[in-house]
Amino acid sequence: MTEIRLVLKADGTTEPFDSSKLKNSLTKSDASDVLANEITAKIEKNLKKVTSTDEIYKTAYKLLKKTKNKTAARYSMKRTILDMGPTGFPFEKFVAKIFAEKKYKTMVGIMLDGFCTDHEIDVIAEDEDDLLFCEVKFHNDLKTKTDTRVALYVKARFDDLKEKEYDLFDKRMKPTKGIVITNTGFTTSAEKYAKCVGLGMISWDYPKKGNLYDLIAETKLQPITSLTTLSKNDKKRLIEEGIIVCRDLLSNKQILSTIGLGKNKSNKILTEAKEVCSY
Amino acid sequence: MTEIRLVLKADGTTEPFDSSKLKNSLTKSDASDVLANEITAKIEKNLKKVTSTDEIYKTAYKLLKKTKNKTAARYSMKRTILDMGPTGFPFEKFVAKIFAEKKYKTMVGIMLDGFCTDHEIDVIAEDEDDLLFCEVKFHNDLKTKTDTRVALYVKARFDDLKEKEYDLFDKRMKPTKGIVITNTGFTTSAEKYAKCVGLGMISWDYPKKGNLYDLIAETKLQPITSLTTLSKNDKKRLIEEGIIVCRDLLSNKQILSTIGLGKNKSNKILTEAKEVCSY
Structure with a gap:
């Protein structure tokens, strides 16, 4: 045995x-x-x-x-997303790109007046039926789970916003759903609470269908942090320039010389980007 | 000039x-x-x-x-309370003592089932009319203000609890008010939001009347961290033994020898404690 x-x-x-x-x-x-x-x-x-x-x-x-x-x-996608840190902003942009790929109109980091006070919405995504207000929680450590407090404050914030109409994307409408999106996981209590109050929750593997992994696979968006030919510093520079996914790089190839990379190095990177983006 | x-x-x-x-x-x-x-x-x-x-x-x-x-x-009270850190637990106990001094029945760190999930309430205070559920936010840095997110999650938590009845202090009742209590200050937006949704907020100098400073002055509760005759380490040991305010020390004098202090030193400390407690 x-x-x-x-x-x-x-x-x-x-x-x-x-x-x-x-x-x-x-x-x-x-x-x-x-x-x-x-x-x-x-x-x-x-x-x-x-x-x-x-x-x-x-x-x-x-x-x-x-x-x-x-x-x-x-x-290695889970780690790839971790490499977007230490700030959460590149991950916010990445989430907006996922929604855009799914035919939503999107905005990032918008301040809106609620009934009681104003709030910053990380990602707003709109299509014909829905106006989604998303709170994006990026953790630098896979062990850190997004907890009930986050679900609670996103719920209370959504309550403060939901009765008002907003002029967004040349339309006037009320938000239809609040969603918390995280690169790690949720505590059981946070999932339970969110389900109970009708708050959307998306993590690496929650819910069973339509989770972050599924969304990335479906939209085929590959973060540039997955490219092994790029150094840590190059990745940082590119992200600062707004290059978040491989596709951004392929449609903006000259950015590599802008950040000071030579021709040989750039060709290697573009070859890898093409390979990675092609699936 | x-x-x-x-x-x-x-x-x-x-x-x-x-x-x-x-x-x-x-x-x-x-x-x-x-x-x-x-x-x-x-x-x-x-x-x-x-x-x-x-x-x-x-x-x-x-x-x-x-x-x-x-x-x-x-x-030096503001700094005295800061010295209760680094954990927030002594400050929670101190807040409970303030309520007790104002004739409330109190409990610290209680888990209760809400409608959707369970929540930990830092301090529960009950008198004939009110059942107060308090979230106590201790910051180790006077510059850190308690912000809107805290007010939001306390509001959502209270919403999840408020329709249920609880058996507390030999009585069955619904909570009447949620309160956030902090040793520093609140952001303007947090104050605005809380006022708008009817959440209680108490900080060092908020509201103008009935703030933390007023409550301490009114109840004459002097934290032991204000005693200059105690070393940092002695304060830590005493807090671990549940001695939070001067009065606890005066009603439990032998604790000083328990934590290893000599007679001379103990007498000096007790003299100061008497002086500080006498106002």
């Missing part, structure tokens, strides 16, 4: 290693069944008594990268 | 030195008119081109201390 191997999760708890979970996460990121099986088997063979999810992730990423750059980039 | 002397405030802005403001703050803390004039004149004479409020405060405190320990202790 083989000994049970434990996985140490980000929240400090452990659970037995489950090879099907790892395999699923790999196939979900476009790895073929054969490749996913192969990588899972390799990792399982080398597990210690207790291995952190972080270690497992990093090993899987390395193995993926050896075979398929595109799949590895996608698998 | 004398040159204008500037005061550098905690928020980084400056304003011309106003002797009447300093004098007022001194008389408000029980200094006689004569003493307040004397100290104000001394400070005014020694002002630099730009002097921080902090420096002015410290000099005034030193001058007061030379003459009257009791008045100095009161003048």
Whole structure:
């Protein structure tokens, strides 16, 4: 009988290693069944008594990268978004781009007068039926969950705004829904509360369908932080210039020389960007 | 013509030195008119081109201390409360003691089921007419103001609790009011919002009557952190033992030997505590 191997999760708890979970996460990121099986088997063979999810992730990423750059980039999306920090503003812009890709009209960082006081709305998204007011919570640490307090203040803020009409996007309308969007997760209590009061919540893997991972996969928006040919500093410079996703870079290629990169380096970056954007 | 002397405030802005403001703050803390004039004149004479409020405060405190320990202790109340940190728990207990002194029944740190989810209430205070649910926000920095987000989440939390009845203090009743209590100040927007939705707010100097300063003066509760004969470490030990105000110490004198202080030292401390508690 083989000994049970434990996985140490980000929240400090452990659970037995489950090879099907790892395999699923790999196939979900476009790895073929054969490749996913192969990588899972390799990792399982080398597990210690207790291995952190972080270690497992990093090993899987390395193995993926050896075979398929595109799949590895996608698998590492959670970290890629983390690399948009330390401020939350690039992630806000990224969220607005997701909505824009889904045919919403969007605005970022807008102050609006509520019934009692004024509020800053991180992302406003409008289509024919809906006017969504989104609070975007970016955490620099995957262990930090967005908690009930956030859900509570977004609810109270939405209450203060919902009865008024706003002139936005050449239209006059009331907001239809408040949404909290985070790059990490929600506490159980926050999910429970939000569901109960009708507040929208989107995290990396919540709700089961239409979560952040699904939205990125669906819109095929790849943050530039996923490009391995870019240094940390280059990424920072590009984000400051408003280049958030690979597509921004491909439609604005000269930006690379603007931030001081040579021709050779730029070509390598553009080649990777094309590969990553093509799925 | 004398040159204008500037005061550098905690928020980084400056304003011309106003002797009447300093004098007022001194008389408000029980200094006689004569003493307040004397100290104000001394400070005014020694002002630099730009002097921080902090420096002015410290000099005034030193001058007061030379003459009257009791008045100095009161003048330094804002800092005294700051010394209750770094955690907010001693300040929560202190707030509960204030309510108890005003004949409320109190509880600290209680979890209650709301309509949608459960919430922790920092301080619950009940008298014949009212059941107050208080959120106590302690900041370790006087510059940090309690902002609109706090007012919003306390409002939403109160909304989630207000329609339910609770068995508290051998009675079954609905909460009558939510209150935010902080040791620093509120942003203007937070005050505006709270007033508009009927949320109670108490800070060092808000509202004009019945603020934290007034409540402390009225209940004559002196935190043990105001005792100059106690070292920082002694204060910490005493707070851990549940000794929050001078009166706790006077009714539990043997605690000083419990935390390892000698007879001489203990006598000095008790003498000061008696003096400070006697006003």
